[in-house]
Amino acid sequence: MKFGQTLTEARRRFRASQTQLSALSGISQRQISFLESGRAVPRRQTVDKLAEALALNYEDAAPLYAAAGFLHWNARVEWSDVAFDEIRSPVAAVLQKQEPYPAYAVNRAGDILTSNQAFCSLVTQALGKGGVQDRLRRNIYDLTLSPDGIGRFLLNPEQVVPHVLRRLNMAALISADARHVLDRNQQTPLARKYAPRSREPMRGMPVFPERYRINTAEIGLIAITASFGSPEDAVAQEIQIEFFLPSDKTTFDWLSA
Secondary structure, eight states: OOHHHHHHHHHHHTTOOHHHHHHHHSOOHHHHHHHHHTSSOOOHHHHHHHHHHTTOOHHHHHHHHHHHTOOOOOSOOOTTSGGGHHHHHHHHHHHHHTTTSOEEEEETTOBEEEEOHHHHHHHHHHHOSSHHHHHHTTBHHHHHHSTTSGGGGBSOHHHHHHHHHHHHHHHHHHOHHHHHHHHHHTTSHHHHHHHHHHTSOOOSOOOOOEEEEETTEEEEEEEEEEEOSOTTOHHHHTEEEEEEEESSHHHHHHHHO
8 A cells, every 4th residue: 555545544543634633743734745645755754753643553553654665663673783783882982982971872662772981870879779770770761750760850850751751652653662661661650640741742842951850969961862874774773872961060060070
């Protein structure tokens, strides 16, 4: 089935007009019209946005990705796989250069593959040493959303948590591992409280500091995400690097101490 027909049928099942889908997805009504009529070819990010806006689960989203010619990613990619032989050392070097600011590499499901010392120190200062830290620090979504995680130190959860949930929900559309992460976190207090807000259309770019109170310090971190390869390369897109920069002098001094 052609992509335009598949998208039209999915939109009608959702009972949304092209204008309504435009508001939900952030894609112009004109572009949606072109996609449905076959006058435009979708990019991978476009399909991601449409699938999320139409609230498609993993199985229902598969035909949309297939019609667009993209892999509906489900395979588990290990950081030790030969596919990443050429980037492991450069990634480690980039993370080290980011010191004294936190940075880590994650896969689509949020599993933390490797990190720098600044990130480890930040987590240790927040959670202490031992079992809780060792368990939660393996996945960034667990670390943020768990009642025992760093989310409880957030000063602006109304901004941060909906953004985290949107990202996890989008990942769950195309990753079975991310679906499992979503399943175990969607009933946490933070997820339940902010899930309605996460389903609201995004307005503008989600650029804001993540503000935490850790011990007696109030710090602000601005996240930057980098990915590998082209948007069509499913394996490369599985890995992302997250950098954090201080949003103010207090945070700069705290991280540099």
